Amino acid sequence: MNPPLLQVNGLKTYFNTPAGLSKAVDGVSFSLQPGETMAIVGESGSGKSITALSIMQLVPEPAGYIESGTISFDGQDLLDLTWEQMRSIRGRQISMIFQEPMTSLNPVFTIGYQIREAMLTHDKFKGESATSRARSLLERVGMPSPNKVLRQYPHELSGGMRQRVMIAIALANEPRLLLADEPTTALDVTIQAQILTLLRDLQRDTGMSMLLITHDLGIVSQVADKVAVMYAGQIVEQSPTNTLLSNPLHPYTQGLIASLPSRSRRGQELYTLEGVVPPPTRWPAGCRFHDRCSKRLQICDSQMPLATKYDDTRSVSCHLYPAQEMAGNQERLK
Numbered sequence: 001m002n003p004p005l006l007q008v009n010g011l012k013t014y015f016n017t018p019a020g021l022s023k024a025v026d027g028v029s030f031s032l033q034p035g036e037t038m039a040i041v042g043e044s045g046s047g048k049s050i051t052a053l054s055i056m057q058l059v060p061e062p063a064g065y066i067e068s069g070t071i072s073f074d075g076q077d078l079l080d081l082t083w084e085q086m087r088s089i090r091g092r093q094i095s096m097i098f099q100e101p102m103t104s105l106n107p108v109f110t111i112g113y114q115i116r117e118a119m120l121t122h123d124k125f126k127g128e129s130a131t132s133r134a135r136s137l138l139e140r141v142g143m144p145s146p147n148k149v150l151r152q153y154p155h156e157l158s159g160g161m162r163q164r165v166m167i168a169i170a171l172a173n174e175p176r177l178l179l180a181d182e183p184t185t186a187l188d189v190t191i192q193a194q195i196l197t198l199l200r201d202l203q204r205d206t207g208m209s210m211l212l213i214t215h216d217l218g219i220v221s222q223v224a225d226k227v228a229v230m231y232a233g234q235i236v237e238q239s240p241t242n243t244l245l246s247n248p249l250h251p252y253t254q255g256l257i258a259s260l261p262s263r264s265r266r267g268q269e270l271y272t273l274e275g276v277v278p279p280p281t282r283w284p285a286g287c288r289f290h291d292r293c294s295k296r297l298q299i300c301d302s303q304m305p306l307a308t309k310y311d312d313t314r315s316v317s318c319h320l321y322p323a324q325e326m327a328g329n330q331e332r333l334k
């Protein structure tokens, strides 16, 4: 196998808050191959956005900070870089589509200006006229009337069009890695499908890797090669997408999938996962999911399960699965 493009190891990103230390991301590890798409799923507050912002080193300071871990991109630990070095990687080699598109576009500048700005901060395409490249980027993201849009301001565009602009800006310098944080959440279903198809096509054409953050498992099945399920600041299961959807291991993943509206379950009552993700200043002891888990064992409220390889492609953090701690197995036999 090729060396991974991105390898995150033991990432912990914490915040000092009035309510205490918030362990928003608390020991996350995963890797991404060139050209691969991994989805991160999980309920609100599980640490998905903070994981992506940590990779970009855009965690809101001074409250937020990376406590420990490594983020290796193309063999180099991003956490060792200076601010200047990181700035030259951001937007050029690693781009991000942010969760709130309106806050990332400047209302007082035209779309054309903002796309050109994104390109001009980097030197990759110096020969080509900035305007013609901006126009071809808009064409590439399926924007109708790109010439007109170049002269327009953000408020003149629909949500779907603004999101296309954000994608165009993120792709302006042909990044090797795209972090897409809920790229379609604000859009209606038809536009959602168009944007997802677009991202997939662009990825196929450019060979970039993508980390797609979403709380929507339906989207995952359309786009991702593999999935990391996050709960309470940790990854509880990693698996190829099809395997995850057909044979989820972790009770939390099982709950997420059971609560998906699907054709096969039409007419039946929809399952809902009881309870909410606890606040990150007060993660429960043991398995952080134990108080919501219908399959919990005695050990679960006192010992945190370790991430364990289940087979060649999957890993899971749950006491239900053998080859983990012996204690977990003994508990199971009781």
Ligand SMILES: Nc1ncnc2c1ncn2[C@@H]1O[C@H](COP(=O)(O)OP(=O)(O)OP(=O)(O)O)[C@@H](O)[C@H]1O
Pocket (backbone or CB within 6 Å): 015, 016, 017, 022, 024, 042, 043, 044, 045, 046, 047, 048, 049, 050, 051, 060, 063, 064, 099, 215, 279, 280
């Ligand atoms: N600036 C901040 N200061 C303090 N805590 C923060 C800050 N930003 C995020 N957090 C906390 O970190 C935790 C993880 O947040 P994050 O935004 O990563 O969640 P998420 O999984 O992306 O959720 P959502 O699906 O709602 O976008 C949350 O509990 C949040 O309260």
Ligand SMILES: [Mg+2]
Pocket (backbone or CB within 6 Å): 048, 049, 050, 099, 181
């Ligand atoms: Mg988020």
